[in-house]
Amino acid sequence: xxxxxxxxxxxxxxxxxxxxxxxxxxxxxxxxxxxxxxxxxxxxxxxxxxxxxxxxxxxxxxxxxxxxxxxxxxxxxxxxxxxxxxxxxxxxxxxxxxxxxxxxxxxxxxxxxxxxxxxxxxxxxxxxxxxxxxxxxxxxxxxxxxxxxxxxxxxxxxxxxxxxxxxxxxxxxxxxxxxxxxxxxxxxxxxxxxxxxxxxxxxxxxxxxxxxxxxxxxxxxxxxxxxxxxxxxxxxxxxxxxxxxxxxxxxxxxxxxxxxxxxx
Numbered sequence: 001x002x003x004x005x006x007x008x009x010x011x012x013x014x015x016x017x018x019x020x021x022x023x024x025x026x027x028x029x030x031x032x033x034x035x036x037x038x039x040x041x042x043x044x045x046x047x048x049x050x051x052x053x054x055x056x057x058x059x060x061x062x063x064x065x066x067x068x069x070x071x072x073x074x075x076x077x078x079x080x081x082x083x084x085x086x087x088x089x090x091x092x093x094x095x096x097x098x099x100x101x102x103x104x105x106x107x108x109x110x111x112x113x114x115x116x117x118x119x120x121x122x123x124x125x126x127x128x129x130x131x132x133x134x135x136x137x138x139x140x141x142x143x144x145x146x147x148x149x150x151x152x153x154x155x156x157x158x159x160x161x162x163x164x165x166x167x168x169x170x171x172x173x174x175x176x177x178x179x180x181x182x183x184x185x186x187x188x189x190x191x192x193x194x195x196x197x198x199x200x201x202x203x204x205x206x207x208x209x210x211x212x213x214x215x216x217x218x219x220x221x222x223x224x225x226x227x228x229x230x231x232x233x234x235x236x237x238x239x240x241x242x243x244x245x246x247x248x249x250x251x252x253x254x255x256x257x258x259x260x261x262x263x264x
Contacts, residue, residue, distance in 0.1 A: 007068035008062075010069070011072075015055060016051065019048070026082075027047060029174070087168055091168040099187050101188075102184075106236075108241065112130045112238070122252055122253050123246060125244060125246050127243050133146040133158070133239075146160075155231060158223060159224045163213065165220055169196060173187065177198070182199065183198065183199055184196065194214070197212045198212075206228060207228035208226070209227075211223075214240075214243060223240070
C-alpha cells in the first residue's frame with residue numbers, strides 16, 4: 001500500500017479533496033448567487049478540467065515525498081478552517097458577488113397618509129396599511145392575514161410572519177430557489193437591512209406567491225403574499241416600504257410563528 005501511494009498520487013488525491021471540499025462548493029455558490037443554479041453544473045466541469053490540467057504539469061508529476069506531505073497536511077488544515085467557518089464564508093461570497101446590490105423595487109413607494117400602523121404581536125415590527133386592506137383570520141389559530149379587494153374581486157393576500165434564520169439570508173434564498181421554485185425579484189440593502197423578494201407561481205395555479213425577508217443577522221421580518229392582479233403591486237410595495245423592525249424597547253416573545261404556513 002505504501003508503495004502504491006506515490007508522492008504524485010498523494011498530491012493528485014489532495015488536489016481532488018481540495019476541489020470537492022472547498023473549491024467546487026464555494027464556486028458553485030458564488031455562481032448561483034450571481035447567475036443561476038443552471039450555470040453551476042458547467043462550472044463544475046470547468047473546475048474538473050482545470051484540475052486535470054494541473055495534475056499533468058511536470059512540477060506536479062515530479063513532486064517529492066516531503067512536498068507531497070506538506071501539500072496534504074496544508075490542505076487538511078484548509079478544509080478544516082473552511083468547514084468551521086462555512087456560513088461566514090458563504091455570507092462573504094454572497095456580498096462579494098453582489099447579491100444585495102439590486103435596487104429595491106418597493107423603495108420610495110408612497111404610503112397613504114391615512115394608513116394605519118399594525119405591529120406583529122411576537123416580533124414587534126410594524127407595517128402601515130391603507131383602509132383598503134381588511135384584516136381576516138389566517139389558516140391557523142392566532143395567525144391573521146390582510147386581504148385587498150377591487151370591485152369585489154380578491155387581488156392580494158398578505159400574511160405577516162417572521163423568521164429566525166440560523167443561516168445567512170443568501171443561503172436561505174438559494175435554498176428556496178433550488179428546492180421550491182422561487183425566483184429572485186430583488187435582493188437589496190435597504191435602510192441598513194438585508195432584504196430579498198422572491199416570487200413563484202401560486203400554489204393554486206392562479207396569481208403569484210411572494211416571499212419577502214428583511215432584517216438580520218438572525219431575526220427577520222417575513223411577509224408572505226399572494227397577488228392575483230398586477231394592479232396590486234403598488235399597494236404591496238407601499239406596505240413593504242413602510243416596514244420597520246421592532247424598536248429597541250420592544251420586549252415581546254420574539255418570533256414564534258412558523259416561517260412557512262399553508263395557504264390560504
